[in-house]
Amino acid sequence: MKILSFNVNxxxxxxxxxxxxxxxxxxxxxxxxxxxxxxxxxxxxxxGPMSNYHVYANGAERKGYSGTAILTKIKPIEVTYDINxxxxxxxxxxxxxxxxxxxxxxxxxxxxxxxLLRLAYRQTWDVAFLNYLKNLEKKKPVVxxxxxxxxxxxxxxxxxxxxxxxxxxxxxxxxxxxDAYTQAGLxxxxxxxxxxxxxxxxxxxxxxxxxxxxxxxxDYFLVSEVLVSKLKEAFILNEVLGSDHCPVGVMLS
Numbered sequence: 001m002k003i004l005s006f007n008v009n010x011x012x013x014x015x016x017x018x019x020x021x022x023x024x025x026x027x028x029x030x031x032x033x034x035x036x037x038x039x040x041x042x043x044x045x046x047x048g049p050m051s052n053y054h055v056y057a058n059g060a061e062r063k064g065y066s067g068t069a070i071l072t073k074i075k076p077i078e079v080t081y082d083i084n085x086x087x088x089x090x091x092x093x094x095x096x097x098x099x100x101x102x103x104x105x106x107x108x109x110x111x112x113x114x115x116l117l118r119l120a121y122r123q124t125w126d127v128a129f130l131n132y133l134k135n136l137e138k139k140k141p142v143v144x145x146x147x148x149x150x151x152x153x154x155x156x157x158x159x160x161x162x163x164x165x166x167x168x169x170x171x172x173x174x175x176x177x178x179d180a181y182t183q184a185g186l187x188x189x190x191x192x193x194x195x196x197x198x199x200x201x202x203x204x205x206x207x208x209x210x211x212x213x214x215x216x217x218x219d220y221f222l223v224s225e226v227l228v229s230k231l232k233e234a235f236i237l238n239e240v241l242g243s244d245h246c247p248v249g250v251m252l253s
Contacts (some may be wrong), residue, residue, distance in 0.1 A: 126177030
């Protein structure tokens, strides 16, 4: 099972670039998208050429904002949306697809914002979303992927000292939130297989950050501990363009 995750920063914009040909060439079984910035109908239309995929999308109440999607060749047993908490369910941030052996969840975790105005909200989100995942685990293991909007450790961003406790994405409160996931047995697949690798998944559009590789690793695949033995690959596809993020992925046996 090859699963990809990609924050596309606007599905309608990215399909005007090389997204369709890139995704068809990568030939994943499941493709999870974040920040689609589109309604479910607009997502389905945008990915229409990928006709061998079932398409499931979740949109925000606010137009052109947030949004997630799952494209899958294998029809899921069931697909559910959001986490059943009204305060967290207006922005289209979560989709869960149930397969035979595990759940695949795509998530677009709220950004704390440049002025950190949503940092407190983001902390309540982390607690609620972790509880949601642990409830899923009572039934079967979980593969959760997406833009978590946090660099977990200093190795995960190019300029840790300059950003620690100063910038959204590397605040201690956000790091604590990611610690809670891993301490609860949701393992960072890339770090399991590549403990010392320096690779990033997001680069600012400013000052040629991508060309200089001044980036952050904020896109993850977390897997239930029981799935670690099935984890064959975890990868970051820096060469795939079209967004300020790049795709990440796993191969599970």
